[in-house]
Amino acid sequence: MKVLMVCLGNICRSPIAEGVLRHISEERGIKLEIDSAGTSGYHAGEQPDARAMKCLKHHEIDISNQLCRQIKSSDFEYFDKIFAMDRSNLKDLLSMCPEEKWKSKISLFLHFEDDVHRQIVPDPYYGGEHDFERVYELAIKGSEHFLNLQ
Numbered sequence: 001m002k003v004l005m006v007c008l009g010n011i012c013r014s015p016i017a018e019g020v021l022r023h024i025s026e027e028r029g030i031k032l033e034i035d036s037a038g039t040s041g042y043h044a045g046e047q048p049d050a051r052a053m054k055c056l057k058h059h060e061i062d063i064s065n066q067l068c069r070q071i072k073s074s075d076f077e078y079f080d081k082i083f084a085m086d087r088s089n090l091k092d093l094l095s096m097c098p099e100e101k102w103k104s105k106i107s108l109f110l111h112f113e114d115d116v117h118r119q120i121v122p123d124p125y126y127g128g129e130h131d132f133e134r135v136y137e138l139a140i141k142g143s144e145h146f147l148n149l150q
């Protein structure tokens with residue numbers, strides 16, 4: 001199973017989701033290929049945001065080896081699951097997807113929540129430490145839900 005986490009910049013939310021899913025899947029002995037990407041390429045080639053790295057380091061997860069990249073057309077064929085952090089990412093992914101038959105791979109990461117407000121991972125870019133911690137908590141929730149289905 002190959003999983004791709006997607007947000008706008010690929011420096012805050014999706015690198016955290018990638019790191020957390022990798023950490024929990026390794027703990028559980030579940031083999032997954034995990035990557036992340038941004039719908040935009042503004043930060044391509046950069047490390048994750050320093051605040052995202054600091055937040056995860058605090059939880060003993062190292063994401064400093066991740067490098068930001070923009071989503072590419074072949075990702076839609078290659079990955080089995082493509083998780084969007086918010087509705088804008090979801091809309092962009094659906095419009096970028098080159099084949100109708102691959103659209104079923106794309107969903108919100110927190111799609112299982114009943115309350116629509118709880119289905120999104122809020123962008124912490126203009127926020128503070130607390131907002132990054134919230135992303136971490138939501139990444140745990142989404143990862144555990146996904147892994148419980150494997």
Ligand code: 4NP
Nearest residue numbers: 007008009010011012013125
């Ligand atoms: P992300 O956060 O989508 O969670 O990586 C953002 C990172 C950068 C920008 C916006 C959101 N930006 O506008 O540069």
